[in-house]
Amino acid sequence: MDVLLNVFVGLHIIGIASLLGGFLTQMKAMGAGTARFSPAMLHGALTMLVTGVALVGLHQAQGHGVNNLKIGVKLAVLVVILGLVYVKRDEEKVEKALFGAVGGLTVGNVFIAVLWN
Template structure:
């Protein structure tokens, strides 16, 4: 079971890398006001959602304790990110504050995962 959990943790990290990487590649465009949500950002967020749900299930099945408050906060942030990216995915330009919000929520989600013990 541990190998399976580690596999999904790796996939979860790949998802967050895709989301954050997509944001970082658009930073220069954000400065010009021409940033857009690239497909990799949506795919990364969806990967995070699916692997996160699987990880919670696997950890509970393996009788590990799961901090449901932490998972709930991370899920809420991810749902906001997913909603914003999904709704605005076809637009040529995304407003700077909206684009910056997705980046800030992504970074917040990372720090919650790492620092909340």
């Protein structure tokens, strides 16, 4: 079961990397006002959602305690990110504030995961 848990942790990190990497590669375009949400950002957010749910289920199946408040906050932030990226995925240009909000929420979600005990 530990191997499966570690596989899902790895996939979760790949999802974060895809979402955050998509944001970081568009930083220059964001400054020029031509940034857009790439398919990798949408797929990364979806990967984070699926693997995050799987991780919670696996932790609970092993009898480990789960901080439901932390998971709820992370899920809410991810749903906002996913909603923004999904709705604006086909637009040629995304507003700077909206694009920056997705990046900020993504970084915030990482810090919630790491710092909230």
